[in-house]
Amino acid sequence: MLKNVNVGLRPLVENINLPTVLKTAILPGDTVERLFIATQVGEIFYIGNDEVQLFLDIRSRIINLGASGGYDERGLLGLAFHPQFYYNGVFYLHYSVAGTQGPGALPNSFTPDPCEPSTLNLRWEDRNNQYDHIDTVEEWMIQTNGHPKKRRTLLHLRRPFFNHNGFNSLNFSPESGKLVLTTGDGGSGFDPFNLSQDNMEIAGKIIEMDVTKTFTNDLPAVTRFDELPGPIQEALTVVAKGVRNAPGISFQRYDNQYIKYVGNVGQDLVESIFSYVSYQPIPVKQLVESYSTKSDPMGLINFGWRGWEGAFPTAILEECPGNSSLDKKTMAFYKEALKYSENRLPPLTSYYHQDPRPDKFEGTALTGVQPYMSNTIPDLTGSLVFTDLARNKQTESPVRGGLAYTKIRFDGKLSDWGVIEPTYDFGSQPAYYMGLGTNFAQTNLYLGVYNSMKVTDLNQGTVFEIVP
Numbered sequence: 001m002l003k004n005v006n007v008g009l010r011p012l013v014e015n016i017n018l019p020t021v022l023k024t025a026i027l028p029g030d031t032v033e034r035l036f037i038a039t040q041v042g043e044i045f046y047i048g049n050d051e052v053q054l055f056l057d058i059r060s061r062i063i064n065l066g067a068s069g070g071y072d073e074r075g076l077l078g079l080a081f082h083p084q085f086y087y088n089g090v091f092y093l094h095y096s097v098a099g100t101q102g103p104g105a106l107p108n109s110f111t112p113d114p115c116e117p118s119t120l121n122l123r124w125e126d127r128n129n130q131y132d133h134i135d136t137v138e139e140w141m142i143q144t145n146g147h148p149k150k151r152r153t154l155l156h157l158r159r160p161f162f163n164h165n166g167f168n169s170l171n172f173s174p175e176s177g178k179l180v181l182t183t184g185d186g187g188s189g190f191d192p193f194n195l196s197q198d199n200m201e202i203a204g205k206i207i208e209m210d211v212t213k214t215f216t217n218d219l220p221a222v223t224r225f226d227e228l229p230g231p232i233q234e235a236l237t238v239v240a241k242g243v244r245n246a247p248g249i250s251f252q253r254y255d256n257q258y259i260k261y262v263g264n265v266g267q268d269l270v271e272s273i274f275s276y277v278s279y280q281p282i283p284v285k286q287l288v289e290s291y292s293t294k295s296d297p298m299g300l301i302n303f304g305w306r307g308w309e310g311a312f313p314t315a316i317l318e319e320c321p322g323n324s325s326l327d328k329k330t331m332a333f334y335k336e337a338l339k340y341s342e343n344r345l346p347p348l349t350s351y352y353h354q355d356p357r358p359d360k361f362e363g364t365a366l367t368g369v370q371p372y373m374s375n376t377i378p379d380l381t382g383s384l385v386f387t388d389l390a391r392n393k394q395t396e397s398p399v400r401g402g403l404a405y406t407k408i409r410f411d412g413k414l415s416d417w418g419v420i421e422p423t424y425d426f427g428s429q430p431a432y433y434m435g436l437g438t439n440f441a442q443t444n445l446y447l448g449v450y451n452s453m454k455v456t457d458l459n460q461g462t463v464f465e466i467v468p
Contacts, residue, residue: 182249
């Protein structure tokens with residue numbers, strides 16, 4: 001059983017917009033590893049000489065956010081620095097493109113009905129017109145005058161709904177040297193079109209991109225791998241499927257290999273964190289050929305969604321008519337849960353939306369997963385630290401996010417987790433934990449906090465360093 005741990009929070013930056021990504025880099029010609037902060041609305045700042053400096057502002061390139069009430073899951077979603085950034089000034093962005101707003105893939109919200117088979121087999125038919133927006137993955141470079149400029153586009157992704165686009169979605173693998181993109185299942189709820197399990201769909205996957213390859217100009221906006229031009233198919237491999245929505249991927253060195261950690265945001269029951277070491281990425285070219293011959297290539301890691309929500313078959317929650325304090329849980333996709341039960345990857349750990357245990361918290365949405373390798377906070381050394389958006393307790397006011405940790409285990413059993421309690425006083429303001437970041441050596445942890453769930457409520461963010 002993991003004990004609860006107290007930590008402090010040291011404010012680094014205050015009064016900024018929603019912090020999407022927190023990671024460090026050394027600027028070309030610089031000597032110091034600096035913290036970079038990407039905001040959802042399209043700004044990238046870094047901390048230098050004890051002040052916040054603007055690195056890039058792409059707000060004009062970002063889709064109009066928060067038009068339907070203020071909450072939004074689009075915007076600037078990913079930032080990754082090339083492993084040779086200090087020498088070449090190259091970095092990568094993932095964001096939702098201005099002017100691409102569409103009507104969405106379904107007219108109404110979606111909940112499957114096992115008694116109505118048609119709801120279990122929906123198809124996304126008119127993709128050219130029925131979509132919500134377009135996301136792009138781009139390569140940028142710092143010019144000789146010090147200003148960043150876009151070099152080329154790597155992907156244009158047409159997305160069916162506004163949510164589940166991935167966040168902190170770009171990271172470089174220290175193993176393969178490739179750019180890793182984590183894509184959400186496309187949104188709504190319950191993955192209406194089962195995109196995450198379809199090998200041809202880009203949604204719901206972990207993808208490695210070989211940025212040394214040539215990418216064609218004037219890329220089409222696509223949803224499927226077989227719609228990509230041949231040269232881009234050659235540059236991509238797929239690592240995993242069954243992703244609902246992931247707050248990025250993180251890597252922890254262990255002996256001469258790396259443990260990979262991926263969180264999967266849950267539907268109604270549970271938040272889950274997965275880990276794997278060995279994997280067999282499948283070239284997109286091979287996936288496309290297998291699809292045309294109706295064969296199913298072996299090797300993809302499968303997180304189980306939408307048949308499985310972490311360690312549980314995906315369930316529909318309904319209030320019991322005779323007792324509003326109880327829930328009725330109906331298996332949403334029985335056949336899919338059965339189909340993926342043997343070859344899915346079980347989670348490393350899970351935490352729940354309802355949990356009566358006094359030493360735990362009830363969560364709502366996983367927002368960050370990072371290893372911690374320092375001895376500065378001894379109780380956390382070697383642990384995996386994670387954040388939840390907001391503790392799910394109706395009696396808790398104002399809102400507070402959740403911070404916790406777990407330990408890796410190699411016996412296949414679900415790991416326990418312990419609560420990390422910050423001693424910082426947030427006062428009367430809500431404190432949503434939007435994301436978690438770390439430095440190169442994974443010895444510093446950074447926490448992004450916001451006072452609102454609405455992207456239209458500006459300048460209410462603080463980035464903290466987690467300290468003893």
